[in-house]
Amino acid sequence: MALTLDIVTPERRVLSVTVDEVRAPGAAGGFGIRVNHEPFMTALEPGRLTYVEGGREHHYAIGGGFLQVAENRVIVLADTAEAAGDIDVERAKRAFQDAQDRLLRMTEQDEHHPAESARVKRAAARISVAGR
Incomplete structure (x- = not known):
């Protein structure tokens, strides 16, 4: 028996x-799912999603979203999702630096602060996943 993963x-x-x-x-920390996991739903932070298929790991950078587990099926509804091999590292580094620069010029009360903070996290996730 195995899991079905949909992103x-x-x-x-x-x-x-x-x-x-x-x-x-x-959102509350990293976690793992295997066959016959209890059903649940959770929010996802931008970061690395890894799946294991036949003993081999595959990595995706996701930009946050939601994950649901039920009946050996994992459904990820992600804002963005990019396979490690598809990530343009230089572009991700530029996006990270640009977002970081904008964020540093803001206060936490700035209405654009949450969006820029999310951009920094997404770019950092892409860099991390691509570097592996």
């Missing part, structure tokens, strides 16, 4: 695959 963004279905394990960046 979906607002633009498209990114991935649908049978896996042995999923590890994700939950």
Whole structure:
């Protein structure tokens, strides 16, 4: 028996695959899912989503979202999702620096602060995943 993993963004279905394990960046901390996991739903932070298929790890940078587990099916509704091999590292580094620069010029009370903070986290996740 195995898990079915579906990763979906607002633009498209990114991935649908049978896996042995999923590890994700939950809002309350990282967690793992294996076959027959108890049903639950949680918010995801920007970060690394890893799945194991046949003993091999595959990595995705996700930009936050939600994850649901039920009946050996894991559904990830992600703001963004990008496979490690598809990430343009130089572009991610530029995006990180640009967002970091904008964030440093703001106060936490600035209405754009949450959006810039999220951009920094997404870019950092992309850099981290691509570097692996």
